[in-house]
Amino acid sequence: AIKALRDHVSQEIGPIAKPRQIMVVEELPKTRSGKIMRRLLRDVAENREVGDVTTLADSSVMDLISAGLGDNGPAGEP
Incomplete structure (x- = not known):
């Protein structure tokens, strides 16, 4: 799905x-x-x-994003 999205953006x-x-x-x-x-x-x-997160509705979202980035990195080409 990620490769398809990258290819679609490239083509369009x-x-x-x-x-x-x-x-x-x-x-x-x-x-x-x-x-x-x-x-x-x-x-x-x-x-x-990550800067100030006090204005977020749910600050735990940034923890999940950072953890996902740290665990296996974002998808894409190295």
Whole structure:
């Protein structure tokens, strides 16, 4: 499924847009108002320390994402 998604993006948008890594998660980090906190996703993707999570509706989501990243890494090409 992940390879199919990468191939689809490459074909529809172009090879330059093909994601290097794809990580399937149960839930995204959202604020109480429902907005996705992209800053936190960038922190995880770029191996930076995750910033302030006090505005998240459920801060355990970031723990699950970080644990998933640490266990077997994101899917994609090395």
